[in-house]
Amino acid sequence: MVTSTSDSTAGWYSNPAARSWRTEPVRLDMREFHNSLPGYAPTPLTPLPEAAAILKVGAVFVKDESQRLGLPAFKILGASYAISRALSARLGAPGVAYSLDELRKRLGADSALSLAAATDGNHGRAVAHVANLLGLPATIYVPAEVSRAAMDAIRSEGATLIELSVPYDDVVKYARNATVGDAVLIQDSSWRGYEEIPQWVVDGYDTLFAEIDEQLRSAGIERLDLIVVPSGVGSFAQAALRHYRSTEHTPSVLSVEPDTASSVTTSLRAGRITPVSTADTVMTGLNCGTVSELAWPILLAGLDASVTVTDSEALAAVHDLASHGVDSGPCGASTLAGARAVLIDPDRRAELGITDDAVVVLLSTEGRAANPKAP
Incomplete structure (x- = not known):
């Protein structure tokens, strides 16, 4: 060695x-x-x-x-748990982490919800993977320095991938501003006013x-x-x-x-x-x-x-x-x-x-x- x-x-x-x-x-x-x-x-x-x-x-x-x-x-441990907590809360059950099977039943086929994340690779793929399991659309934002293979892996999960020619911290800011309405941002970094979902990621x-x-x-x-x-x-x-x-x-x-x-x-x-x-x-x-x-x-x-x-x-x-x-x-x-x-x-x-x-x-x-x- x-x-x-x-x-x-x-x-x-x-x-x-x-x-x-x-x-x-x-x-x-x-x-x-x-x-x-x-x-x-x-x-x-x-x-x-x-x-x-x-x-x-x-x-x-x-x-x-x-x-x-x-x-x-390992990122799917945090992403999956945070997604469950965030969607369970949207469905009127704060404090609950529904299983993915239960979430699919409660969301139904016509849910307007979607997921989003900024990533330099693994976290975004994990969010996209769980979204795919739930039948929800996902938008994943990445800096241009992320490898083509990593981007392709995110796309393989059915996500929309948006490549930005800025550093990772600026990608996070872009995703933060772009995620509105029925889109739920699942981020593993926090800022003032956005602490609950990152804490659920850590908990996972x-x-x-x-x-x-x-x-x-x-x-x-x-x-x-x-x-x-x-x-x-x-x-x-x-x-x-x-x-x-x-x-x-x-x-x-x-x-x-x-x-x-x-x-x-x-x-x-x-x-x-x-x-x-x-x-x-x-x-x-x-x-x-x-x-x-x-x-x-x-x-x-x-x-x-x-x-x-x-x-x-x-x-x-x-x-x-x-x-x-x-x-x-x-x-x-x-x-x-x-x-x-x-x-x-x-x-x-x-x-x-x-x-x-x-x-x-x-x-x-x-x-x-x-x-x-x-x-």
């Missing part, structure tokens, strides 16, 4: 007080809803003993999201973390010392913190993002949301310039550390994971690259309190099919 690391001080942030912060437990059972979806099954938690040896920890596992409910990424991700807890227990492991999460707008890291900061024994949470789109790290270092200019990256799904307002206070209070990685480091991790039978695209493999950048550095490792017997989980959020930029 390649063991290169990022050297830039600007690409690192840590908060020693984060592990003492606590939030309320997630009280809803999102797995009950996901269990109702066709083809639901927990995704694999795969041990990587070779990585554990190189990183000098007790165990490394990777949560492999290359096949999740028929799509090559909790199923993934509940699966990890069960899988570790099934393997006879009763501890988790570090979980490594890829970050775009920060919503997935927010979900990890909501799950793991609501218990007495909590792991360190490390966020990883591209060095060309370091919105989380830059904002944390500044102590406020600080939009950044982004550049092209193979980590397309993480190419976001502004942290979600909903995620921000949780990241600021509870995130142990954030690190940036380069494209070459992410691609090296893609190939290394593939050599051990794990299908991971650059966004997912960024967590292995981030773990290297931190755990091989004695000072960063010490800041996180990682010992030689530590248990580490890497979240691989996509397969290579989700991102054709990975060679």
Whole structure:
């Protein structure tokens, strides 16, 4: 395995007080809803003993999201739950997450509702996929930098795709202004006045973390010392913190993002949301310039550390994971690259309190099919 690391001080942030912060437990059972979806099954938690040896920890596992409910990424967990909550509310049942079968019955064949989303790939495809299952039209807005294969995948779900020659943050603003009337915007980033649906997206991700807890227990492991999460707008890291900061024994949470789109790290270092200019990256799904307002206070209070990685480091991790039978695209493999950048550095490792017997989980959020930029 390649063991290169990022050297830039600007690409690192840590908060020693984060592990003492606590939030309320997630009280809803999102797995009950996901269990109702066709083809639901927990995704694999795969041990990587070779990585554990190189990183000098007790165990490394990777949560492999290359096949999740028929799509090559984890995003459908959040999108499906948020769509159910949003449509159930439109149908007069706030607080309920109807199954897709029930939604189809209640919507009927003549529903005027439609779905919309801005995306840099996986989230938009997930929204389009659920819309297709429900028989609803969907409009998905993408920046021009998204690969043709990713755009074709969104179109294959029956969605109308609108390509815009502007950065991702501006695509979100366009979708926000364009979605009116009976169209429902399902976005995983938030802004003032638009918090409910992004929160439901975050809630939907909790199923993934509940699966990890069960899988570790099934393997006879009763501890988790570090979980490594890829970050775009920060919503997935927010979900990890909501799950793991609501218990007495909590792991360190490390966020990883591209060095060309370091919105989380830059904002944390500044102590406020600080939009950044982004550049092209193979980590397309993480190419976001502004942290979600909903995620921000949780990241600021509870995130142990954030690190940036380069494209070459992410691609090296893609190939290394593939050599051990794990299908991971650059966004997912960024967590292995981030773990290297931190755990091989004695000072960063010490800041996180990682010992030689530590248990580490890497979240691989996509397969290579989700991102054709990975060679």
